[in-house]
Amino acid sequence: MNDLMYTAAQPFKRKGTDSLKESEFVMALSMDLNWFKPDTAKAFVQIAIEKGVISRENGMLKAKFDINQVKIPMGFKPEPSIFEEKDVFEQIIERIMTNTGEEKQKIIAGINRKKQETGGLFNIEVLGILMAKEHGIEVDDLISKSYKNLLKTQ
Numbered sequence: 217m218n219d220l221m222y223t224a225a226q227p228f229k230r231k232g233t234d235s236l237k238e239s240e241f242v243m244a245l246s247m248d249l250n251w252f253k254p255d256t257a258k259a260f261v262q263i264a265i266e267k268g269v270i271s272r273e274n275g276m277l278k279a280k281f282d283i284n285q286v287k288i289p290m291g292f293k294p295e296p297s298i299f300e301e302k303d304v305f306e307q308i309i310e311r312i313m314t315n316t317g318e319e320k321q322k323i324i325a326g327i328n329r330k331k332q333e334t335g336g337l338f339n340i341e342v343l344g345i346l347m348a349k350e351h352g353i354e355v356d357d358l359i360s361k362s363y364k365n366l367l368k369t370q
Contacts, residue, residue, distance in 0.1 A: 221286060225286040226249060227240070227245060235279070280315070323347070326347060327343045
């Protein structure tokens with residue numbers, strides 16, 4: 217698990233549900249937990265949606281994970297680094313971890329195995345995207361980022 221998952225899970229776990237009004241979610245992060253200012257909490261919502269951790273449906277935020285499977289460490293408080301943009305490969309790995317519960321090392325080992333099996337024809341970002349798709353994980357936004365990165369290296 218990671219800070220993004222713990223942060224997203226906490227408001228849901230506090231209310232005992234996997235679906236909250238967006239305003240309730242923002243209030244939980246800013247007022248109840250005192251983790252963020254309201255504007256920062258709203259920015260977190262957008263990041264969590266983009267990373268596939270939560271979804272917005274009819275004004276409600278819904279966890280895209282089993283809230284009962286997330287064990288938040290005692291005294292947890294999110295680090296400011298949660299808002300830093302990670303490279304595409306890290307984002308792919310994070311989404312796979314979030315949606316499957318697999319450990320980072322196991323995911324990377326699987327990607328490296330696929331790289332060997334394909335004779336190194338594909339870069340690790342492409343193989344990570346393929347692995348995510350095999351698990352039914354939404355990564356379309358990362359496909360375009362990966363493509364732009366590929367064009368930069370040409």
